[in-house]
Amino acid sequence: MRLLLCTALALVTLIGRAQHLDRRLQKRVDSLTQGFHGDVGIYIYDPGRDRYAACQPDALFPTASIVKISILLGIMDKIRTGALDYHQRLTYTDSLFFKEGDDILSDFTPGSTIELSKVMMLMLTISDNCASVWLQGLAGGGTRINALLDSLGFSKTRVNSHTPGRSADWERYGWGQTTPREIVHIMDRIVRGEVFDPKSSAMMLRLLGRQYWDEEALSQIPAGVFAADKNGALDSSRNEVVYVHGRHPYIFSIFTKNNTDTRWTQDNEAWALTRRLSALLWTYYR
Incomplete structure (x- = not known):
């Protein structure tokens, strides 16, 4: 059921958009997410070829610290x-x-x-x-x-905490909310130098490239490769968005919510899925 859902939602994004679905990668993503005990949202973007793969890319997820x-x-x-x-x-x-x-x-x-x-x-x-x-x-x-x-x-991306009129959203999503697709597009605009101006974007990209929490997605990318990253975690939600400036640059996000596994251990199911996805993408785009 999850396999069909991810594929169907990814195909929907083709309508009215210039981007093209990477069908080979989509199959790998479908296989990877099948059987996860919770809700998964993924958006992978290849800016060089304007291709993507996805799973529930437009569903709203708690940002946790990605806010x-x-x-x-x-x-x-x-x-x-x-x-x-x-x-x-x-x-x-x-x-x-x-x-x-x-x-x-x-x-x-x-x-x-x-x-x-x-x-x-x-x-x-x-x-x-x-x-x-x-x-x-x-x-x-x-x-x-x-x-x-x-x-x-x-x-779709919003700050909820300490924000008048957003108490209901705060109750549901916490500090902030976004979608897997939109947070990737925000990162893409920063990478392209299109948020405010090139100087501002470059400063933000450098700041996002100094990540202490590097044991999940970043652990699967060679240390010598520049990566801009922000992650966030709650008991039942583990998330990350990453830009990887490898030989073939790519950007991806993974969000989870309603997770059955709420443990704060490295073998947490969502964090393990994040590492597997990151490893898959590094190999795929290498």
């Missing part, structure tokens, strides 16, 4: 317009304390200062939640970030 790409766009827009400076110093206050997780910034002493650039690094590299909440506020809040996403043509 931080949306926050990055909000902050970068403030930097490019001069409202913020990349190297300006910010002052940490106790109101910014975020108790969940193992954050570095939450251990700061109130009154301590830190560069904006380093807060951005903490949000993206180690997924520091305290840094992320701080930056969401500096970006103008979830409402402004969502309006910015709309202006860029991204209608």
